[in-house]
Each structure stands twice: as C-alpha cells, then as structure tokens.
Amino acid sequence: MASVEHATLQNGIKLAVNIIATDFGNPNAKVCECLLRRGFLTKPQISKFTELPPDKVKNCLQVLIQHNCVQAFALEQEGGGRDTTVVVTQYMALIDNIIQRLRFAKFITVVSKELDKEAREILEGLLQHGRLTLPQILDKAMEDAGSDANRDAYNESFCKLVRSRFVERFPAPEPFIPLPTDEENSKQSRPKARKFFVKEVTLEERALAAAIPMDAERFSLLDEHDGDSDEDKNGGNVSGSKVGEKRKRDSVELANELDLLKAKGEPLWRVNFEEFINRLRKKACVEYARATYDNTAAVILESILKGTKSTENTVSLSLDSIFEEVVKNEGPAMTLELVRCSLEQLHFCSEDDDDGYSINLKDIIDKARLEEVESLVLKRYGHDAFRIFRSLSTGRALDTDQVSEKTLTDKKDTPKILYRLWQDGFLQMEKISITTGQKQTNILSWSVKMDKIWRKVLDELHHAALNLSLRCTHELEKDREISNMSKSADKMMSKELESRLRRKRKVYFALSSSLMELDDAIMLFSNFPV
Structure with missing residues (x-):
C-alpha cells in the first residue's frame, strides 16, 4: 500500500482517469472516475451516477477488474428484519494499480536485466492483458515468437517469474467481508481507552487484505502443468486473441472468457506490482548512495540488498556477510577494511553490538524526499527561503525573530518569505499568546509538518x-x-x-x-x- 493517502489528491485522480481513458476508452474512464471520487459502490449506484446502462457498466467493470484497476468484494450488511443480514457486491477503484501503468516499461527493464528474453515476453503479455491462465500465457508467447519458439523454454521462464515473485496468482475475485464482531464494535466505541494510537483499518484495506492469498498459495507452482490439457498439447488456442490486437477492442471478450476458465478451476496469473516497486525502491536507494557518497557506497549497499532479499525498512548483516556479498558481486578488488570504513561513513548505517551493521532504508527515503523538497523551495523561492525551510525542517518551531536570527535573514524580508511559504503549504503557522505582567503579546510560531x-x-x-x-x-x-x-x-x-x-x-x-x-x-x- 502507498504511504500517502491518494484519496485526498485530486490531481492523482485526474491522472488515473486520463490513464484509463487513454488505455481503455472514455466509458471505462467514466466508471473509474465515479469510483475514485465516491468510494466503493454497487453496480446500480455506478449506473446511476455515471448515467451508463447496466450492461455497459458490467462490461466496463469486467475490463477494469481484468486489468487490476478495480477490486470487487462481497460486503455483509444488516438486513431489514431482526437478526438478518444481506450480502451486497461492492466495487472500488485501485488508484495505485492504475498509476502503475505508467511504469510498465520500467518493469520490463527489470525483468530483462534479471531474467531471459522469454520471461520478458511473458511479462509483456501479462501487462497487456492483465490476467491470463498458464495455457494462455504460453500460447500468446508462442504466437509472438513464431515457429522457432520452444514451449518448454517459455514454461521454465514462467516458473522463474513466479519464483522471483514478479508474477502471482490472481487474488480472490470477490472476497467476503463479514459484519464486525461485538468485540470489534466495542473497541471502536472506546478509542480514548487505548494507551497508544492505532490506525483504523478502512473497509477498502480489509477487502484488499481478504483478497490476497497466503504466500504459499500466492506463489505456488504446484498445478503449473494442470493447464496442459490435450487441447493445449495439440496446439489449441484457448483465448483466440492475439497479443498485438488493441485492448479497447478485445478486453471485454477476453474478460468473459477468463471468467469461464476460472469457473473451471484454471488458476489466473497477473503481474505482482508490489515486487517491482520493492526492486525499484532498492534501486533508488542505491542511486541515492552513489550520488550522495561515492560508487563504493553504492556497490556495498547494492550487495547488501541483494544478499538479504528483504522487503523490510531495516536490513541487518554481519560485517563478514557483507564483505562476502561485496566480493561475490564485485570480485576481490574490495578489501574488508575498505568496506568497514565506507559503512561507518553512511548516515543510514549503524553498527550493531555483535560486529554487524544495520541499513535503514527509511532514512534514505526520508533524506531523498527532503532534498527533493529543498531543491523545489530553492528554485521557486530563492536562497533565503531555502535556508529558512532547511532550518525549520531540521529543528523545533521558531517565532519570526528567531527564524531571522538563526538563518541570518534580513528582519524586513523574513516575514514576507515566511508568509509566502505558509500560503503555499510549505510551512505551518500557529498564533501563540504570551502574557507578561498585564500585557498580552501575540507571536507567530513557524514549523514544518513533513507528512x-x-x-x-x-x-x-x-x-x-x-x-x-x-x-x-x-x-x-x-x-x-x-x-x-x-x-x-x-x-x-x-x-x-x-x-x-x-x-x-x-x-x-x-x-x-x-x-x-x-x-x-x-x-x-x-x-x-x-
């Protein structure tokens, strides 16, 4: 899940709607925008708000679900009678997945570097069609490759994609969300009794969590050969559609066919965006280390991240293990002392008690974000504003005079700069009343709220x-x-x-x-x- 709440970002919604309109046409974009702006809805509600006929709404939802842009879920609600409940199918748009479509070229580049040509072609087919069964994946790859294609090679490449977690089983098409229990209701009714603040889980988050299977099933290859029916072995094409055909024309037809296949028990596969984002996050951290420190720091960080395969923010390894990974990737040119000296210079690295080192990726991301904002402030408002913003972002709240003294900014210009940064949302302002004797003075306190x-x-x-x-x-x-x-x-x-x-x-x-x-x-x- 993204760390920033997209629901409050209007330009993010506009960007997502434009992506859907470009890839799938205006009716699909209309349904998508309705869900993004109104939250989860039923089919009749979508039809009402978009003024599209029910059959058109159904087709649009099929296309959007097929391409991982919408998630359906069955919500249990209280019925009209006593102790009765009804189950209603709701739909919600996945804005993160929609914007991921901008990164398809990056995903293909990642697989091209790590795996083989066949894996790249399989990934391209999945990115284009959203979700496919294994026979469809192999058939479409074979069609593109021509007569010289080797089905066993594509089958092995598909296994590599799953083992690398680039491809996963399609989540539950309509997970069931039950009514909250009495215990859950009592916890929600007494938020002040909690000692610590706990972020409330939204209905959308519950639906997504319920849809994703456990890892053992999510990346399971146990029935990878089950799709090789007699028809498949004889060269039968399940889908009957070519990869090169336009999505706007064949998406509904493919969605209907995939639903039929799923009803027969054939597992569906899709691209795992989460794994690609994890790889791109690590790459961004390595490039930040290269730009901030040197190539040695980047090589060491990249070796550590390759060695752990961890998705956590904090990665810990012993010095010997780090050196082993560095030598494995870079050869004997690196010495143990060079690795140790480089680790001690990194602000995002700390030494453990047992001769190990911990790398904090959160520190890298936070620092990279801050530098991006500082660069924006410098270009937009000038050097004085840059010094003021940096001072407030790394320290406590200050009043106007304190800001002027600490940043050596002219006292006449400081209030103007502060007001401009405040009006544009880069600073927070708070009025504080101070009483000295019988005199009351109002001062302005300035601070930075990073979130x-x-x-x-x-x-x-x-x-x-x-x-x-x-x-x-x-x-x-x-x-x-x-x-x-x-x-x-x-x-x-x-x-x-x-x-x-x-x-x-x-x-x-x-x-x-x-x-x-x-x-x-x-x-x-x-x-x-x-």
Whole structure:
C-alpha cells in the first residue's frame, strides 16, 4: 500500500482517469472516475451516477477488474428484519494499480536485466492483458515468437517469474467481508481507552487484505502443468486473441472468457506490482548512495540488498556477510577494511553490538524526499527561503525573530518569505499568546509538518505528470495525422512531411523520457513505503 493517502489528491485522480481513458476508452474512464471520487459502490449506484446502462457498466467493470484497476468484494450488511443480514457486491477503484501503468516499461527493464528474453515476453503479455491462465500465457508467447519458439523454454521462464515473485496468482475475485464482531464494535466505541494510537483499518484495506492469498498459495507452482490439457498439447488456442490486437477492442471478450476458465478451476496469473516497486525502491536507494557518497557506497549497499532479499525498512548483516556479498558481486578488488570504513561513513548505517551493521532504508527515503523538497523551495523561492525551510525542517518551531536570527535573514524580508511559504503549504503557522505582567503579546510560531508537505508535493507531481501525459497524447495524434498526410501527398511534399514527422517523434520521445523521470519522483513520495 502507498504511504500517502491518494484519496485526498485530486490531481492523482485526474491522472488515473486520463490513464484509463487513454488505455481503455472514455466509458471505462467514466466508471473509474465515479469510483475514485465516491468510494466503493454497487453496480446500480455506478449506473446511476455515471448515467451508463447496466450492461455497459458490467462490461466496463469486467475490463477494469481484468486489468487490476478495480477490486470487487462481497460486503455483509444488516438486513431489514431482526437478526438478518444481506450480502451486497461492492466495487472500488485501485488508484495505485492504475498509476502503475505508467511504469510498465520500467518493469520490463527489470525483468530483462534479471531474467531471459522469454520471461520478458511473458511479462509483456501479462501487462497487456492483465490476467491470463498458464495455457494462455504460453500460447500468446508462442504466437509472438513464431515457429522457432520452444514451449518448454517459455514454461521454465514462467516458473522463474513466479519464483522471483514478479508474477502471482490472481487474488480472490470477490472476497467476503463479514459484519464486525461485538468485540470489534466495542473497541471502536472506546478509542480514548487505548494507551497508544492505532490506525483504523478502512473497509477498502480489509477487502484488499481478504483478497490476497497466503504466500504459499500466492506463489505456488504446484498445478503449473494442470493447464496442459490435450487441447493445449495439440496446439489449441484457448483465448483466440492475439497479443498485438488493441485492448479497447478485445478486453471485454477476453474478460468473459477468463471468467469461464476460472469457473473451471484454471488458476489466473497477473503481474505482482508490489515486487517491482520493492526492486525499484532498492534501486533508488542505491542511486541515492552513489550520488550522495561515492560508487563504493553504492556497490556495498547494492550487495547488501541483494544478499538479504528483504522487503523490510531495516536490513541487518554481519560485517563478514557483507564483505562476502561485496566480493561475490564485485570480485576481490574490495578489501574488508575498505568496506568497514565506507559503512561507518553512511548516515543510514549503524553498527550493531555483535560486529554487524544495520541499513535503514527509511532514512534514505526520508533524506531523498527532503532534498527533493529543498531543491523545489530553492528554485521557486530563492536562497533565503531555502535556508529558512532547511532550518525549520531540521529543528523545533521558531517565532519570526528567531527564524531571522538563526538563518541570518534580513528582519524586513523574513516575514514576507515566511508568509509566502505558509500560503503555499510549505510551512505551518500557529498564533501563540504570551502574557507578561498585564500585557498580552501575540507571536507567530513557524514549523514544518513533513507528512503534509509530502502530500502537497505528490499532488504537484501528479499534476505535472498529467500535463506531460496529455502533451504526449497530443503529439502522438499529430504523428498519426502527419503520417497519413505523407502517404497521400506527392513525392516532394512527402519528404517535407516525413521531416516534420521525425521532429515530432523526437519531441514525443523527449516528453516520454521526462514523464519517466517525473515518475521516479512520484514513486519516491508515493509508492516507497516508509
């Protein structure tokens, strides 16, 4: 789950709706937006709010569920009579999964580096179709590869993807959420009696948790050969659709077919976004160590993360184990003393009592986030504002005079800078009344609330990503228009149009690259759990 609550980020919703509209068309985007803005709803409610006919809503939900953008769940509610209950199917949009669609190219790159060509092709098929059975996965990969393809090689690559947790079984299509027990109700009615604050689990979180099976089942390969029926062995194609066909045209047909297959007991598989985000988080931490310290620090951190395979924020290893991993990855060039000296210099590394070291990934992410915000403040407001923000972000709350003295900022300019940062949401202001004798004085206390700043910056990043996405779509449409004109124009005119087309493609490539870089910042503030 993301560490920032997306529900409060309006630009995040707009970005998600634009992604769905681009990939699956406006009706699906309309259903998606309705769920994102209103929360979980039933089919009749979706039909009412979107003004779409019920059969259209059903088709849209099938497509969105197939592509991991919507989760259904059966909610038990109190009925009209005494001691009676009813079960109602509700639907909720998964905004995190929708925005993951921006990262499909990154996911493919990860698999290309770690596994083989066949694994990459299987992943591409799953990313395109959302969920497939094993026979469908193999058939579609074989279709793309041509006559020279080896089915056993693709089968083995699929096993590698599951063992690496890049692919998982599709979660329960409609998990059951029962009414809260009397004990749960009593706990909710007495929040003040709790000694410590406990974050309340939302209904959406309960539904997602109920849908995901235990790891033993989630990544199980026990029945991987069960799908090899006689029809499959004879080359029968279960799906009858090609990978290259447009999603907007065949998604509903494929969803209906997959539902039939599932009813027969054939397990469905999908891409495990969680594992890819974990890999990208580790990569971001390594690149931060490289930029902040040196290549040696990056190599040591990367070796530690490879050696543990942990998804936790804190990773602990003995010095000997760390050195062994470094030598395994980099050869004998690294010495034990060099590794020890480098570890002692890292701010996110601490030495344990038993000659071991603990790496805190949370410290890296927090520091990287803070530097991104400081860079934004410096570019937008100047050096004085940068010094003020840094001082307040690393210390306690200060009044206006204290801020001026601590940051050596002109007393006339300090209030203006503080007010501007406060108005734009980078600072918190609190009025404090101080009584000395019979005189009462009001002072302004300034502080930084990091969680609110993370949310603000993330919303701005979503807005920038939305603008880039819209511009990319606009340039792509221009490419199509110019390409069509070039085919119908005379030879001389065609050369001029082809030159324009090449320029447009360069612009599109630059915009796409910028969007990928911007998405790195979005993941930093959104998807990397801390």
